[in-house]
Amino acid sequence: MDDETIRRGGCACGRVRYEVRGEPYRVGICHCADCRKESGSAFTFYGDWRPDQFSSSGEVGTFNGRSFCPMCGSHTFNLAPDQIEIRLGTLDDAPGDLAPTWEGWTKRREPWLAPVAEAVQCREDPPST
Numbered sequence: 001m002d003d004e005t006i007r008r009g010g011c012a013c014g015r016v017r018y019e020v021r022g023e024p025y026r027v028g029i030c031h032c033a034d035c036r037k038e039s040g041s042a043f044t045f046y047g048d049w050r051p052d053q054f055s056s057s058g059e060v061g062t063f064n065g066r067s068f069c070p071m072c073g074s075h076t077f078n079l080a081p082d083q084i085e086i087r088l089g090t091l092d093d094a095p096g097d098l099a100p101t102w103e104g105w106t107k108r109r110e111p112w113l114a115p116v117a118e119a120v121q122c123r124e125d126p127p128s129t
Helices: 034-039
Strands: 006-010 015-022 028-030 044-048 055-058 061-063 066-068 073-080 083-089 102-105
Touching: 015 083, 034 044
Parallel strands: 028 102
Antiparallel strands: 006 015, 015 055, 028 044, 044 083, 061 066, 066 073, 073 083
């Protein structure tokens, strides 16, 4: 895919919708405590885009920078001044072409979960890009 790629996604009930244009500059998974609590799983799978590549519609609630639909509770994205972090599981089409290039907070990875092959392993947060 290239810079003309448009991916769309949203929450479970459809009240929050978004689209991202182009490719993410980073794709990763994170095992930190906050991501585990937000996802209710062992890790979060996400991609980072620049703010000018992102648009959304619908009302979102936000807690500690993490946005969610106030109706259905789906966590969709995190908004920051320098990046938009999309929860890749909220894309309309499964992101089979997006594989993690780094894995964060590996010191909290479950022992039964193997490291992601060919991904940079970061004991805590990855380096800023």
